[in-house]
Amino acid sequence: MTDNEHFASVSDLAAARAMLTFDPLEPTFTAGLARDGLRIFIRDHKKRDLPVGDRTLEAHYGRFVFTQSRKGVKEARRLALDVAYGLEPREAMIAGHPARVYELGADPGPDDIDGPMPSVVTWHDGEMFFLIASHEMKVEELIPVAMSIYARRSG
Numbered sequence: 009m010t011d012n013e014h015f016a017s018v019s020d021l022a023a024a025r026a027m028l029t030f031d032p033l034e035p036t037f038t039a040g041l042a043r044d045g046l047r048i049f050i051r052d053h054k055k056r057d058l059p060v061g062d063r064t065l066e067a068h069y070g071r072f073v074f075t076q077s078r079k080g081v082k083e084a085r086r087l088a089l090d091v092a093y094g095l096e097p098r099e100a101m102i103a104g105h106p107a108r109v110y111e112l113g114a115d116p117g118p119d120d121i122d123g124p125m126p127s128v129v130t131w132h133d134g135e136m137f138f139l140i141a142s143h144e145m146k147v148e149e150l151i152p153v154a155m156s157i158y159a160r161r162s163g
């Protein structure tokens with residue numbers, strides 16, 4: 009993780025809980041990848057401090073990132089189902105919650121510095137907004153990660 013004044017790095021979920029208004033969830037399935045960083049967005053794009061209730065947690069797992077935030081039911085739904093995170097979204101379900109998935113984009117060629125569009129799985133659960141993205145993994149590999157968010161709750 010590099011230094012960035014927009015976020016604070018934290019060492020574990022206990023430290024993250026102290027800076028958030030929600031109890032962060034953690035996937036029980038991570039495709040064999042260890043978590044290699046947690047960061048909380050504490051400032052917006054204009055470098056204004058974000059209120060605790062508006063913060064977002066990012067958990068990095070090497071080949072994918074899992075993002076979660078409390079947005080309120082209406083905004084969480086909008087972010088999950090109305091905002092575009094790529095081309096040609098498909099409808100899906102994550103543990104009974106409406107979701108959208110975006111396939112990993114094709115290699116745009118050597119002159120494009122951005123690389124392919126990431127694969128994305130996004131959904132909401134009440135007031136919580138969730139997004140998993142990867143520039144390397146396919147949607148089919150990310151869906152089990154998303155589903156595993158709920159494994160600890162029920163078991």
